[in-house]
Amino acid sequence: RRAGLLTVTARDVRYSGLTSGQNQLFKSNPECIRLPRTTEQVVQAVQEAVRTGKRLSVRGGGHCYENFVDHPDVKVIIDMADMRQVDYDPQRRAIMVEGGATLGEVYHTIFRRWGVTLPGGACYTVGVGGHVSGGGYGNLSRLHGLVVDHLYAVEVVVVDPDGRARAVVATREADDPHRDLWWAHTGGGGGSFGVVTRYWFRTPGATGTDPSALLPAPPSDVFVVWLRWPWEKLTETRFTRLVRNYGTWTEQNSSPTSPYKGLTARLEPAAKAAGSVLLSVQMDTAVPNARGLLLDFLDAVNDGVGVTPEEYQELHQLPWMQATGWPGFWMSNPTDRYKYKSSYQRKGLTDEQIGGLHRVLTDSDYDHPAFVVSIAAHGGQVNAVGPTETAQPHRDTVLKLLWGTSWANPGDDTRQFDYIRRAFSTVYASTGGVPVPNAVTDGCYISYADGDLTDPRYNASGVPWHDLYWKGNYPALQRAKARYDRTNVFRHAQSIRLPHTV
Missing domain, CATH: 3.30.465.10 (Uridine Diphospho-n-acetylenolpyruvylglucosamine Reductase; domain 3)
Structure with missing residues (x-):
């Protein structure tokens, strides 16, 4: 402890537990971890790092998908866990x-x-x-x-x-x-x-x-349901129909005035080794004819698929407070290793994209069940805000995709990275391996950070990583960077770059 500011060094029993987050791919070796309890102590921690010329990073919950916090060059980690009021x-x-x-x-x-x-x-x-x-x-x-x-x-x-x-x-x-x-x-x-x-x-x-x-x-109560389509019953034609139906429905029901604003859904195609494609749905019961709307949605998604989905969890009503962490399959295990990617769609996946997704998910050489693509219905009130009103520019999309896989053995790193990269680049092959902003796709989400976007081996689109994240908002972010961090104290592999004129 120094002047009230808690400091943990390598001799402290807490050090090992404070030098990694949820993703065990990344572990840091800083000189110290600072755990401030007040804004004044944060100022002190930052000031000392700047004065001594030591690179710093900041940890919140520890869920960063890349090594932006746990980087080998970082000497001081400011851990915010004691500031939770x-x-x-x-x-x-x-x-x-x-x-x-x-x-x-x-x-x-x-x-x-x-x-x-x-x-x-x-x-x-x-x-x-x-x-x-x-x-x-x-x-x-x-x-x-x-x-x-x-x-x-x-x-x-x-x-x-x-x-x-x-x-x-x-x-x-x-x-x-x-x-x-x-x-x-x-x-x-x-x-x-x-x-x-x-x-x-x-x-x-x-x-x-x-x-x-x-x-x-929030809603007082919600309807919740999970459905699943077993892979053993899904031909490529049936899979295509299912994913196309879901995309078409979101195109038709993602405006800010849609009666379906109270519905959230995630279609989750997993690798064939996982056994099935899942659909999780939650619907605000206060919406007029909520149950009828929900059942109509389920019918629309399964229309013409030719497979009766199994009820993984039957439709029932729950208090929102009990259901707020559900549906979701992304409760990460802090002992695992992870790789994630993201994409936005202005339209449902095209037949070419669906065909690519089917090929990689049914790859007989890949028997790892943890790989999944979570395709969330997007839009609604998100699309009521203009693209420049906030720094988040993706304001006319209908789908938000989170691509991810997890594993425990470091010896599997190469295999897992190769597969998720191949899956992503196969689906977006026609646009250089990434979802470039166009009439169908709309870039990526910075909170699902993906270091591959900066690598021309995986992003051959000619569209730089920062335009995939922020599109036309990037220059304004650079101006803010120049005003508030002109000496680039706060930086990582995909932080905002200083403009060339600075």
Whole structure:
């Protein structure tokens, strides 16, 4: 402990447990880990790292998909786990969440205290710090938009050009001199501008001082169902029909005015070794004719497939609070190794893309059941926001895909990397192996970070990685970078680059 700031070094029993996150592909060897409890201590930790010339990184929940935190060159990790307070701030009329809180802590606290929620992800152990800065997407996003659509303000510890660390509060108010820093945290990703110590949330247009009226209320109850189609019954024709049906339905039902905004769904084709293709669905029971709409959706997805899906879990009603972490198959095991990729679709997958997906999923040489593509119905209220209103530009899409696999044995690294890369590049072969922004596809999601996008062996599209993530918003993010981190203290393999004029 130094001046109240907890510091863990290699001689401490806690060191090993604090030098890796959820993904055991990455383990760091820093000189120390700092665990601040206040914004002032974050300023102190950053200042000392800058003064001594030591590269730093910041850990929130530890779910980073690449080695942006646990990098060999990092000498100081600032671990935000001790900053987890959630409270109402009457001065800003907003709900304040510290940067080290997890999604589960936030959901439970704000629901129990005020009956409100944020439309974030389904994995409770994900940290708010990185999740929000990347945009924040989850099961309620079709109903209430992205988390950043409710972000009022952010407190960030930045480093001035003269090397002085300080805390800046930036709001979405039009006359705020730091509004560009707020905007950069509405989808620009973590680790580029500073250390997020606090977020404040208030839905645009919300009035008054009652916190129960400042954020959206979740559904009281939801219908939930899982269906599965056994691979043994799915010919290529049947598989194509199933995936095409799902894509067509999302094209027709992903506008902000759709009666299906209250439905979230994930079609999850897994490698054939897993045994089946799954569909998980959740529907707000308060929507008029909710049960009928849900059954119509299921009929539309299975229309003409020729296989009666098995009920993995029959349709039934649950309180939203009990169902909020469901449906989902992405509760990562902190003892495993992982590789992820992402893609957005403006249209359903084309027949060419579906054919490529079928070929790789049914590859008889690949017998690993953990590989899966989670194809989430997107859009709804997400698409009510313009592409430049936040840094997250993907605002006219109908599908959001998370590609992933996990394994335990380091000896399997090459095999697993080769397969997921081949699967992804096969599906997007006609556009250089990645989902370039065009009439059908729309790039990638920074919170599902993928280091392969910077490598011409895997991205032969000619579209740079930053345009896949941010499209036309990237220059504005670079300007914010130049203003708040001109000396590039906060950096990683896919952090915002300083503009060439700096």
